[in-house]
Amino acid sequence: MDMDPNTPTSVKAPAGPLRAWLPFRRPSLGLLAAGQWVSTVGNALNGLALGWLVLSATDSRAALGFVSGAGDAVGLFTMVSGVWVDRWNRRRVMLGADLVRAAAALALGGLALAGQASLGAIVALVVLSRLAGTFFAPASFALLPELVDREELGAANGLLATARTSAGLVGQLAGGALLGLFGPAALFLLNGASFAASSASLAIIRPRPAAPAATPTSSPAGGATRLWRDLVEGQHAIWRDAFLRRLVPIAMAVGFFSVAISVLDVAWVRQVLHAGPIIYGGFWVAAGVGGLVGSAVSHRLVQRLAVVPLNVAALIAVGLTVAALALVPNAAFDLVCMLAMGLALGVQSTSINTALLLMVPEEAIGRSIGAIGALSNATGPVGAVAAGLAATVWPISRVLWLSGVLVALTSLGLLGVRAPAPGARR
Numbered sequence: 311m312d313m314d315p316n317t318p319t320s321v322k323a324p325a326g327p328l329r330a331w332l333p334f335r336r337p338s339l340g341l342l343a344a345g346q347w348v349s350t351v352g353n354a355l356n357g358l359a360l361g362w363l364v365l366s367a368t369d370s371r372a373a374l375g376f377v378s379g380a381g382d383a384v385g386l387f388t389m390v391s392g393v394w395v396d397r398w399n400r401r402r403v404m405l406g407a408d409l410v411r412a413a414a415a416l417a418l419g420g421l422a423l424a425g426q427a428s429l430g431a432i433v434a435l436v437v438l439s440r441l442a443g444t445f446f447a448p449a450s451f452a453l454l455p456e457l458v459d460r461e462e463l464g465a466a467n468g469l470l471a472t473a474r475t476s477a478g479l480v481g482q483l484a485g486g487a488l489l490g491l492f493g494p495a496a497l498f499l500l501n502g503a504s505f506a507a508s509s510a511s512l513a514i515i516r517p518r519p520a521a522p523a524a525t526p527t528s529s530p531a532g533g534a535t536r537l538w539r540d541l542v543e544g545q546h547a548i549w550r551d552a553f554l555r556r557l558v559p560i561a562m563a564v565g566f567f568s569v570a571i572s573v574l575d576v577a578w579v580r581q582v583l584h585a586g587p588i589i590y591g592g593f594w595v596a597a598g599v600g601g602l603v604g605s606a607v608s609h610r611l612v613q614r615l616a617v618v619p620l621n622v623a624a625l626i627a628v629g630l631t632v633a634a635l636a637l638v639p640n641a642a643f644d645l646v647c648m649l650a651m652g653l654a655l656g657v658q659s660t661s662i663n664t665a666l667l668l669m670v671p672e673e674a675i676g677r678s679i680g681a682i683g684a685l686s687n688a689t690g691p692v693g694a695v696a697a698g699l700a701a702t703v704w705p706i707s708r709v710l711w712l713s714g715v716l717v718a719l720t721s722l723g724l725l726g727v728r729a730p731a732p733g734a735r736r
Contacts, residue, residue: 336457336458336462336466338457338515338516338517339454339457339458339466339469341511341512341514341515342450342453342457342470342511342512342515343469343470343473344473344511345507345508345509345510345511345512346450346470346473346474346477346508347473347474347476347477348477348504348507348508348511349408349477349504349505349507349508350473350474350477350478350481351477351478351480351481351484351504352415352481352500352501352502352503352504352505353478353481353501353504354477354478354479354480354481354482354485354594354598355481355484355485355488355497355498355500355501355504356415356497356498356501357594358481358482358485358486358489358494358497358587358590358591358594359422359485359489359494359495359497359498359501360377360432360436360494361374361575361576362489362494362576362587362590363422363427363432363494364377364429364432365576365577365580366494367427367428367429367432368429370702371574371577371698371701371702371706372698372699372701372702373429373698374573374574374576374577374698375573375694375695375696375697375698375699375701376429376433376694376695376698377429377432377433377436378569378572378573378691378694378695378698379690379691379692379693379694379695379698380433380436380437380691381433381436381437381439381440382440382569382687382690382691382694383691384437384440384441384443384444385440385443385444385687385690385691386687386688386691387441387444388444388447388448388687391444391445391448394445395445395448395449395452396452400449400450400452400453400456400517401449401453401512401515401517403445403446403449404445404446404449404450404453404512405509405512405513406442406445407442407443407445407446407449408442408446408505408506408508408509408512409505409506409509410438410439410441410442411439411442411443411446411505412502412503412505412506412509413502414435414436414438414439414442414502415435415439415498415499415501415502415505416498416499416502417435418431418432418435418436418498419495419496419497419498419499419501419502420495420499421435422493422494422495422498423495423499451663453517454466454467454470456517457515457517464609464612465609467609467660467663468605468606468608468609468660471605471608471656471659471660471663472602472605472606474605475598475601475602475604475605475656476598476602478594478598478601479595479598479599479601479602482591482592482594482595482597482598483591483595483598484591485497485587485591485594486587486588486589486590486591486592486595487587487588487591488500489587489590489591490586490587490588552727552728553618553727553728554682556723556724556727557662557724557727558682558686559723560720560721560723560724561686562686562688562689563689563716563720563723564625564717564720564721565686565687565688565689565690565693566689566690566692566693566696567629567693567713567714567716567717567720568628568629568632568693568713568717569690569693569694569697569713570632570693570697570709570710570713571632571635571651571710571713571714573694573697573698574697574698574701574706574709574710575590575593575594576590577701577706578639578706578710579593581706582639582706582707583639583640583641583644585641589641592641592645593644593645593648594648596645596646596648596649596652597648597649597651597652597655598652599649599652600648600649600650600651600652600653600654600655600656601652601653601655601656602652602656603653603656604624604652604653604654604655604656604657604658604660605656605657605659605660606656607657608656608657608660608661609660609661611657611661612661612665616728617661617662617665618724618725618727618728619725620657620658620661621658621661621662621721621724622721622722622724622725624654624655624657624658624661625654625658625717625718625720625721625724626718626721626722627650627651627653627654628651628654628655628658628714628717628718629713629714629715629716629717629718629719629721630714630718631647631648631650631651631654631714632647632651632710632711632713632714632717633710633711633714633715633718634647634714635647635648635651635710635714636706636707636708636709636710636711636714637707637711639707666682697709697713
């Protein structure tokens with residue numbers, strides 16, 4: 311019987327029918343998916359608790375935008391962290407990032423439990439956690455080719471996306487009830503424990519050798535020169551490709567407009583619908599159910615439909631569902647809108663990630679994806695602050711409606727450009 315080269319000696323692939331299932335044929339992928347599932351449950355709990363804590367502590371919609379914007383601004387560092395990810399051991403980068411995020415979540419939970427969670431402390435811990443995440447995200451993306459064969463990348467990416475989406479659903483489903491019963495502090499503490507569990511799974515994984523990475527020079531000047539060169543290479547991966555040249559600016563515009571729903575969701579539920587934690591959690595449960603279905607079907611859709619029309623249709627659906635939600639402040643109707651939004655987002659994000667995995671050279675995945683992610687999210691922090699401030703002047707419904715319409719219109723900018731066929735890497 312042949313053995314998977316990335317199977318750790320302590321983890322044996324099963325015999326029989328289960329061996330045909332990808333996580334069992336590639337046990338390291340199964341361990342990664344399990345760890346990501348647990349930590350994503352924690353992230354979902356954290357997301358629900360954070361907005362609730364900020365609004366409870368400040369009673370300010372502007373503060374919601376400020377905290378979200380401060381955390382999102384750290385995402386710009388992905389452009390630099392992606393370069394280092396290509397130089398370092400990717401599994402160890404992910405392990406270290408999870409340990410930092412566990413510490414930040416536990417500290418925030420302790421402050422909330424003691425009633426000492428000031429706005430400044432919240433922002434500082436959110437920034438620390440997001441900074442660690444800027445290393446984790448490109449490292450997890452770049453680790454995938456070390457766990458599976460190239461022809462398995464689409465299925466593996468779909469598996470991880472489905473695992474994350476289902477975990478988010480579980481976290482959101484439980485989060486509303488836990489938030490109502492125990493308050494936000496308990497959710498932060500559970501998030502810290504989830505990162506510790508993810509770290510344990512990463513400690514067991516044994517990837518096969520990665521493609522040769524750049525080695526930093528010993529001199530500071532040489533290291534700085536090489537860092538700059540790698541950053542430029544990451545940019546070149548974008549600007550020399552017609553599809554990516556169009557995709558990134560559109561993604562920046564969509565990111566600016568679409569962030570409003572995630573910033574103002576808690577204010578919409580508490581101040582417009584006059585509902586509690588159960589409905590608040592239910593909003594993102596509905597989105598999670600939709601995202602789970604969207605992630606599961608995206609691989610088949612990409613095989614049958616062109617990437618560009620699929621993404622345009624999905625983004626139009628996202629925008630229109632947010633606009634419809636804003637027009638009808640009814641909990642049942644809004645839950646349906648969130649379900650449809652999650653479905654569209656699941657299709658869009660999973661399909662574009664698969665396309666990028668197949669387009670970018672393996673040895674440059676970290677810096678290229680880091681550059682794409684950083685640029686695509688560059689406008690999110692400004693959009694978050696703008697949404698929070700706009701909601702202090704206009705009704706929340708107007709802010710959400712406008713953001714949804716602009717997302718739908720902006721996505722049309724992708725029309726007319728051809729995505730490269732998912733084949734040869736550059």
